[in-house]
Every structure is written in structure tokens, then in C-alpha cells.
Amino acid sequence: MNTEHPYILERGSRKYHCPGCKKRRFVRYVDTQTGNYLPEYFGRCDRESKCGYFLNPYQEGYTSMDWAHHGKKPFHESLSAKEVKKVKKVKSLKKTFFYPVETLNLTRSGYERNTFIQNLLQNIPFPFELEDVEKVISLYHLGTIQNGYRRGAITFPFIDSHCNVRTIQVKQFDKQNHTTSTDFLHSIIEKYYSRKNQQLPKWLEDYSNNETKVSCLFGEHLLSKYPYNPIALVEAPKTAIYGALYFGLPEHSLELLWLAVYNLSSLNFEKCKALKGRNVYLFPDLSKASVAYDLWVRKSNEIQMLLPETSMYVSDLLERLATNQDKSEGKDLADYLVKHDWRIFRKQKLKKVTDLEPETNETSICDKSDKSEVIKNTSIPSLLALIEKPEDWGEDIAELENFFKSFNQALSPTKLNKATIIQDYSRFIDGHLSIVKVNNGKRTFKPYLDRLLQLKMIIESDRSFQLERGIINS
Ligand SMILES: [Zn+2]
Structure with missing residues (x-):
């Protein structure tokens, strides 16, 4: 047994259902001292590119929590002073590299063959109006893969609050807007060069040194544009887009600004720093035995302790609505919303704010202006009550x-x-x-x-x- 690593990924071929993608491809962490499993959300999904779920007990503070309970030393304390210094040095030297804006700009066309966008306009039960879809595209800088084997796929760029493009996720959807495959633009470009036996462009070489590729929130660049709006935080960019279309764009400071973390396991303090001082409502996807909900409750409590000015509330709305089948299928808010007519939700827009002038559309990648009236005291719009399954008493x-x-x-x-x-x-x-x-x-x-x-x-x-x-x- 390795005493320096009290928790290890289980050896052998045993796999569990992944909290992220629900597929039975999940390797859990075990405590080498006791042989017991760590809580079921710690582990790694072996569908690295398709799912990417990886929650490490060392990074997530489980070590210190657990050791504190058992009177043992946390992992990092078992390193020698020299080793700790080395780790710190390597960390501080790490520079983050970004996509060039030109790469983002290349995705800004071809919407007529973008499956996801066309579904929003034609194929979902209650199609949206062109004007609203255009606004969402421009706000979140959504784009299209123009050619190659991912042609027609949508691009979801993760742009940070300093307008840096941290990554661009690529997703293909079927006619019902369910994911069929997931990729990243830098991986696609990398494959393109290696197929042609050409050297990678400089930016891509630098970029591949980044430890974390998805290192900011989806929609983070909008935080400064809407500095007072309450935040709705979901797992996937798709859900954030549906949220924005259903509940309306945050034209006024009472309305929700929809952001996404990327996936279930990527809710962390680093990403949430950008949410300092905000009211945040979190909507995790459904999961078997509510693993996702429990994980986000625990994580948001930890994050809130480090960000005391931020208020985080994990909505149990879906948990209350869901059948066991919904849970094991890992349904999300978008799955519920899409069954309802978005017009009902829009009508619920608070009367108080509908009289205000709407904002104009921005054109630059990061617009810092905010013309909306400041109403800081916000509560979650009661319109969420609408998606509840009506009970019969x-x-x-x-x-x-x-x-x-x-x-x-x-x-x-x-x-x-x-x-x-x-x-x-x-x-x-x-x-x-x-x-x-x-x-x-x-x-x-x-x-x-x-x-x-x-x-x-x-x-x-x-x-x-x-x-x-x-x-x-x-
Ligand atoms: Zn998975």
C-alpha cells in the first residue's frame, strides 16, 4: 500500500455508473487504509473526451476534511518542505494560454446549417423567434463548425471576464437537440494539422500546455455587462441557452443571467471567483440517488465559505419534480422547459421592469456597459413555479x-x-x-x-x- 497516497483510483476493471454521463465507465476512489470507497462522486470517468468527469479528493479538500475527522495528516502535509516549495513554484510558473480571437471569429457564420440553432427555430415543440435566437447567438458568441467531420456542429466559447477565449466546446446534436457527440475546437484543429503532417501553429502549441482547458464559466464575459443580475448556474452551455431563451435575456437587473460551469464535476472555487458578490441559483442536472444535487450542495457550501459576499442557493426544483426514471436518465432543466411554451414564461416577466427601455445588442466580444436600472434586492422569479408538475389533491x-x-x-x-x-x-x-x-x-x-x-x-x-x-x- 502506498502510504503517501491514502486515496487512489480503484485498480482493476470494475466500473460504476458515472455521475456525469450515467454510463458505466466510472472508476471510484478507494481509501488504501480501510479499503472503503470514498463518496460516490469522487472518481474518474474513462470517457475522457466525451464526458470528462473527474473529481479528485486531493483537489476538492476531501483529504483535509477526512483527515481532520480521523486525526490523520492531509496529503500535502506528508510532502517534505522542499517538495512543497517545488509544487508551489511549478504552479506559479504556469501561464494560461488562450485561443486567438480570429479563431473565434471563424465560427461566426454558417448558422443556416447549424443543427442546434435550426432546431431552436424549427424542430423543438415550441420554436423560438429568429430575433431572440439571434440575440442569444450574439450575446454568447455561439458559432458553427464550417467544414470537416464536425460540420454543422455548434460552438460554445468559454470567454472569461477579461475577454480571453479560454476554450471552445464543440457539440453535435440530433433533431431533438440531444447531444450526439462532444469535442473541442483546439482538438479538431490539432487533428487537422497532424493528419497533414504539419507543424502546429504557435498558439496551439502554447495552448496545449494549459493544465485545465475549461478554466472559466460559460458566459463569464457577460458578468460585467450585467453587474447586478442574479445568476442562474447550470451544468451545460445548452441548458444555459435554453434558460436564457425561456426566461428572457437579462435586459434588466432583476432578470436571471444564465451561465454554465461545463459539467457536473467542474463546479469549483476557481471558476466561481468570478461570481463574487452575486446572488447565484444553481440548477444541477438530475442523477441517480440525487448524487449530482448532493454534490452541488456540498460544493456550493464550501465555495460560499470562501466567498462570503456571494449567496448560493441550490434549487431542488428538479429533484422534487422528477420521477426515478428522469433521475436515472440524468434529465436537466432544458428537458423540462422544452415541453412548455416559452411564451408563458415570458409573460411572467416582472411588470415593474417591463416598462424600462431594453438594452441594445452589443457587437464587441466583451461589452462592459450597463444601462439597466439598479435594483439590487432580488429574489428568484416566481415564474419557476410554472414548470412544476401540477398536483391533484x-x-x-x-x-x-x-x-x-x-x-x-x-x-x-x-x-x-x-x-x-x-x-x-x-x-x-x-x-x-x-x-x-x-x-x-x-x-x-x-x-x-x-x-x-x-x-x-x-x-x-x-x-x-x-x-x-x-x-x-x-
Ligand atoms: Zn462520464
């Missing part, structure tokens, strides 16, 4: 009505919970019943239904209570 209501029919005696006050003491039973029951009947299925009114069910339960479970008050005969 019909059966519950009928049962409750039937139960309480025989219940009209004058009774002593009952404490239902900390907040509710029932003084007047018939008024409480009648009032609650009429509210739930009128608002059947609306989540806001669920507490009314819950209180009735709770009262029924108390009565049923306490036979002496019932006997005492003559509700039933002995």
Missing part, C-alpha cells in the same frame, strides 16, 4: 370532506403545531377546505392541505381524544 380533498362531515362538535383548543392553535374547529375546517378546493394543486396553498391532513391524523391516532369528544361511539 382531488382524492385527499374528498376524503377530508367526508371525514370532517361528522365533526362539528364544540371542542377545546388544539395545538396543531408551533404556529397553529385551533380555537374554532368548524371555522378552521370550512375555511381550509374551501381554500384547498379553489386552489387544488397549487404549491403555495399546500400548507392548508397539510394542516387538514395533520388534524385528521391527530384525531384518528388519538382514540381517547375521539371518545372524549363523542366523535365515535365506544
Whole structure:
């Protein structure tokens, strides 16, 4: 056993379902001391280019957490002082290289054969209007692969807040806009040169030295343009684009600005530094046994401790909506949104802000101007409630009505919970019943239904209570 590396990727050929792509290609970390697995989100997917999920317990602070609990030393403390110095030096010497802007500009045409864009305009259940799609293209600098084996694929550039192009992801989609393959523009260009046996251009040679290729958020360049907007953070650029199209572009400071981290395992402090001081709502994709949700809750708590001015809230909306099948298929917010007409969502735009002048479209890669009115106090738009599956309380209501029919005696006050003491039973029951009947299925009114069910339960479970008050005969 290697004592310097208490956690290692499991040796052998055993594979698990990957939290990222759900394929059974995932190698988990094991604790060499105990032989136990680390939590199921630590490990590496062997579909390196297609999925890229890799969560390392050393980088992610698991080591120090775990060692603290077990009274052992974290990994980096087992290095000698000389080794630590060396590691630090190598890290500080690392320079980040970027794509040239010209490479990005080469992607800015051919939208008529861009499958993803054409699906948005024609093939999805509720196609978007050309004007909105054009705005999204220009805001996020979406592009097209012009030729070669990825011809017609969409490009999602990751541009940082200093307008550097950190990477360009390339994705191919089917007619339903489900991913069929994933690539990076630098890999495509690299293959092109090696096929022709030519030397790589200088920038590409430099670029391949970057340790991390996806080193900023998708849409990060928009943060300075919209300095006060609340942020919706999702895994994939595709979901961010759907979010922006469904909820509307952030024309005013109350509206969500949609960003993406790249994939499930790439939510980290380095990337989130750009979100300092913002209100951030996170929407992880679904996953088997809620692994993705749990991971993002844990990670966002860690990040928030390091960024105290930032407020991060992981939405459990999808978790609550999803069936087990949705979960094992790893559905995302876009899968839910696409079933609904986007016009319903747009109508919900806050009245207060619709009167303001909309902003004009920008042309440069990084526009810092912000003309929107500053309204800093933001809350998540209630419009998210719209994508919730409507519940039907019909059966519950009928049962409750039937139960309480025989219940009209004058009774002593009952404490239902900390907040509710029932003084007047018939008024409480009648009032609650009429509210739930009128608002059947609306989540806001669920507490009314819950209180009735709770009262029924108390009565049923306490036979002496019932006997005492003559509700039933002995
Ligand atoms: Zn994977």
C-alpha cells in the first residue's frame, strides 16, 4: 500500500455508473487504509473526451476534511518542505494560454446549417423567434463548425471576464437537440494539422500546455455587462441557452443571467471567483440517488465559505419534480422547459421592469456597459413555479370532506403545531377546505392541505381524544 497516497483510483476493471454521463465507465476512489470507497462522486470517468468527469479528493479538500475527522495528516502535509516549495513554484510558473480571437471569429457564420440553432427555430415543440435566437447567438458568441467531420456542429466559447477565449466546446446534436457527440475546437484543429503532417501553429502549441482547458464559466464575459443580475448556474452551455431563451435575456437587473460551469464535476472555487458578490441559483442536472444535487450542495457550501459576499442557493426544483426514471436518465432543466411554451414564461416577466427601455445588442466580444436600472434586492422569479408538475389533491380533498362531515362538535383548543392553535374547529375546517378546493394543486396553498391532513391524523391516532369528544361511539 502506498502510504503517501491514502486515496487512489480503484485498480482493476470494475466500473460504476458515472455521475456525469450515467454510463458505466466510472472508476471510484478507494481509501488504501480501510479499503472503503470514498463518496460516490469522487472518481474518474474513462470517457475522457466525451464526458470528462473527474473529481479528485486531493483537489476538492476531501483529504483535509477526512483527515481532520480521523486525526490523520492531509496529503500535502506528508510532502517534505522542499517538495512543497517545488509544487508551489511549478504552479506559479504556469501561464494560461488562450485561443486567438480570429479563431473565434471563424465560427461566426454558417448558422443556416447549424443543427442546434435550426432546431431552436424549427424542430423543438415550441420554436423560438429568429430575433431572440439571434440575440442569444450574439450575446454568447455561439458559432458553427464550417467544414470537416464536425460540420454543422455548434460552438460554445468559454470567454472569461477579461475577454480571453479560454476554450471552445464543440457539440453535435440530433433533431431533438440531444447531444450526439462532444469535442473541442483546439482538438479538431490539432487533428487537422497532424493528419497533414504539419507543424502546429504557435498558439496551439502554447495552448496545449494549459493544465485545465475549461478554466472559466460559460458566459463569464457577460458578468460585467450585467453587474447586478442574479445568476442562474447550470451544468451545460445548452441548458444555459435554453434558460436564457425561456426566461428572457437579462435586459434588466432583476432578470436571471444564465451561465454554465461545463459539467457536473467542474463546479469549483476557481471558476466561481468570478461570481463574487452575486446572488447565484444553481440548477444541477438530475442523477441517480440525487448524487449530482448532493454534490452541488456540498460544493456550493464550501465555495460560499470562501466567498462570503456571494449567496448560493441550490434549487431542488428538479429533484422534487422528477420521477426515478428522469433521475436515472440524468434529465436537466432544458428537458423540462422544452415541453412548455416559452411564451408563458415570458409573460411572467416582472411588470415593474417591463416598462424600462431594453438594452441594445452589443457587437464587441466583451461589452462592459450597463444601462439597466439598479435594483439590487432580488429574489428568484416566481415564474419557476410554472414548470412544476401540477398536483391533484382531488382524492385527499374528498376524503377530508367526508371525514370532517361528522365533526362539528364544540371542542377545546388544539395545538396543531408551533404556529397553529385551533380555537374554532368548524371555522378552521370550512375555511381550509374551501381554500384547498379553489386552489387544488397549487404549491403555495399546500400548507392548508397539510394542516387538514395533520388534524385528521391527530384525531384518528388519538382514540381517547375521539371518545372524549363523542366523535365515535365506544
Ligand atoms: Zn462520464
